[in-house]
Amino acid sequence: MLRLPVLVLLTLAVAFGIGGWSAAWTLKATSGFGAIKLGPWSAYPELQTASADPFAKAHRAGDGRVLLGRAEGLVFTARTDQDGKPLSGNCSYTVSGTTPPSRFWTLRITDSGGVPVVAPSQFPSSINSWNTLRNSDGAFSIRISTDAKPGNWIRLDQPGDVALVLTLIDTPTAGSTGLVELDMPKIAMTDCDHA
Numbered sequence: 001m002l003r004l005p006v007l008v009l010l011t012l013a014v015a016f017g018i019g020g021w022s023a024a025w026t027l028k029a030t031s032g033f034g035a036i037k038l039g040p041w042s043a044y045p046e047l048q049t050a051s052a053d054p055f056a057k058a059h060r061a062g063d064g065r066v067l068l069g070r071a072e073g074l075v076f077t078a079r080t081d082q083d084g085k086p087l088s089g090n091c092s093y094t095v096s097g098t099t100p101p102s103r104f105w106t107l108r109i110t111d112s113g114g115v116p117v118v119a120p121s122q123f124p125s126s127i128n129s130w131n132t133l134r135n136s137d138g139a140f141s142i143r144i145s146t147d148a149k150p151g152n153w154i155r156l157d158q159p160g161d162v163a164l165v166l167t168l169i170d171t172p173t174a175g176s177t178g179l180v181e182l183d184m185p186k187i188a189m190t191d192c193d194h195a
Helices: 003-029 054-063
Strands: 037-038 040-041 073-078 092-097 105-112 127-130 141-143 150-157 162-168 186-192
Touching: 037 141, 105 150
Parallel strands: 141 150
Antiparallel strands: 037 040, 040 073, 073 162, 092 141, 092 186, 105 127, 105 162
């Protein structure tokens, strides 16, 4: 007599449990469709627009972050270096080259979950276009490591995988259809503590 209600409850529990888990996993696995890949860098220009896909809208709602609109800028994220190796907090890197045209840009480090890595107050944990030293041709070289380096340097002292986030503010890149022709900074590993 109680067999049927118990089976129905068990079926519903399994369906809602697996359904909820798979939806949460899907939202963590992607920020939506329409990603632009330029070397190790990727961006989602449609993420904050009305034409965003349902996965991007759900990700945006669940994330709780304020994102840049298409006319405001574009956020590129790199989780690997130029050779396709995952970025690690145990390694040192050089980010060099130029960025696409923008009024202002920032480069910061996040952990694997997207939370910004903040260095102690006496060390730089990010760098921007206003305080970056450049060569005469406009190119720059930013070193990312635990130990202080001369010139442009960001401290990286974070266990596990990390990501680099390059935010371009007030850039024509966001509305450009020629994104595949953009020059993005190169990310090269210089050494690793565990190598």
